[in-house]
Amino acid sequence: MPELPEVETVVRTLAPQMLGRRIEAARVLHEKSLAAGKALLPRLRGARIESLHRRAKLVIIELRPAHGGRLFLLFHLKMTGRLFVHGEQIEPCKHTRLVFVLGDDAGHDSDGKGRQLFFDDARKFGYCRIMRDKDFAHWDFWNSLGPEPLMCSCEEFVARCRERRGKIKALLLDQTFVAGIGNIYADEILFRAGIAPQHAVLCLSSAQFGVLWEQMREVLREAIEHCGSSVRDYRDAHGNAGAFQNSFRVYGHAGRPCRACGSILEKSVVAGRGTVHCPNCQK
Numbered sequence: 001m002p003e004l005p006e007v008e009t010v011v012r013t014l015a016p017q018m019l020g021r022r023i024e025a026a027r028v029l030h031e032k033s034l035a036a037g038k039a040l041l042p043r044l045r046g047a048r049i050e051s052l053h054r055r056a057k058l059v060i061i062e063l064r065p066a067h068g069g070r071l072f073l074l075f076h077l078k079m080t081g082r083l084f085v086h087g088e089q090i091e092p093c094k095h096t097r098l099v100f101v102l103g104d105d106a107g108h109d110s111d112g113k114g115r116q117l118f119f120d121d122a123r124k125f126g127y128c129r130i131m132r133d134k135d136f137a138h139w140d141f142w143n144s145l146g147p148e149p150l151m152c153s154c155e156e157f158v159a160r161c162r163e164r165r166g167k168i169k170a171l172l173l174d175q176t177f178v179a180g181i182g183n184i185y186a187d188e189i190l191f192r193a194g195i196a197p198q199h200a201v202l203c204l205s206s207a208q209f210g211v212l213w214e215q216m217r218e219v220l221r222e223a224i225e226h227c228g229s230s231v232r233d234y235r236d237a238h239g240n241a242g243a244f245q246n247s248f249r250v251y252g253h254a255g256r257p258c259r260a261c262g263s264i265l266e267k268s269v270v271a272g273r274g275t276v277h278c279p280n281c282q283k
């Protein structure tokens with residue numbers, strides 16, 4: 001599943017291809033891919049794309065509809081969702097679930113050609129929601145999200161850790177604790193912090209939480225710089241793979257020697273997820 005660095009990369013690669021354009025039409029090819037806001041579909045016509053950003057693992061596209069107000073297109077890519085901007089002549093493929101036809105009136109950046117935003121999703125777990133400002137208040141998932149890991153101060157992070165119980169890896173994966181970290185980055189962060197994934201949160205010191213906070217930021221920043229990780233089929237909005245998988249120290253390396261100490265990396269199940277760690281470097 002694309003995690004924070006992959007979704008950030010998708011947003012960064014989508015933005016220059018979409019900003020300033022207007023939506024001319026929207027086609028729903030698979031009903032369930034539009035999880036909310038069906039009644040708002042007619043308001044998309046003529047809406048201008050104002051900005052793109054990311055929150056947790058969500059792609060958020062802010063729109064200015066023709067008749068005023070604000071609308072948002074939110075995408076959760078889940079397992080296999082992808083967002084691509086294509087030329088106006090391209091036909092949807094068998095995995096295309098939603099199509100947004102984009103006009104060519106992007107001002108001085110316009111190349112005079114229409115484009116289309118495709119939401120492709122082979123496994124169909126991903127979704128799009130069309131939202132008004134007031135809809136956010138009633139969306140439990142949105143309201144439950146923890147802070148962004150790159151915006152959360154060390155003090156806040158440590159204080160939040162202190163309120164929790166359970167295993168440290170489960171905590172990192174919990175989107176209500178911090179938002180955007182998944183299985184890959186949880187393993188990489190814990191390796192760099194020298195903390196075993198199954199370690200009880202209760203038994204960790206404030207100093208260890210501080211190191212965890214530091215390494216969390218380091219790993220996520222580095223991964224964003226490398227345009228994310230392509231383990232299976234993740235691609236950015238240009239169709240390019242990320243490169244951070246080449247920097248993995250533990251994820252996918254079970255049974256191989258640790259790069260730091262040479263011990264054999266162990267595979268286990270923590271928080272219901274396949275987990276790899278070094279029994280020597282992580283305590």
Ligand SMILES: [Zn+2]
Pocket residue numbers: 258259260261262263278279280281282
């Ligand atoms: Zn090691």
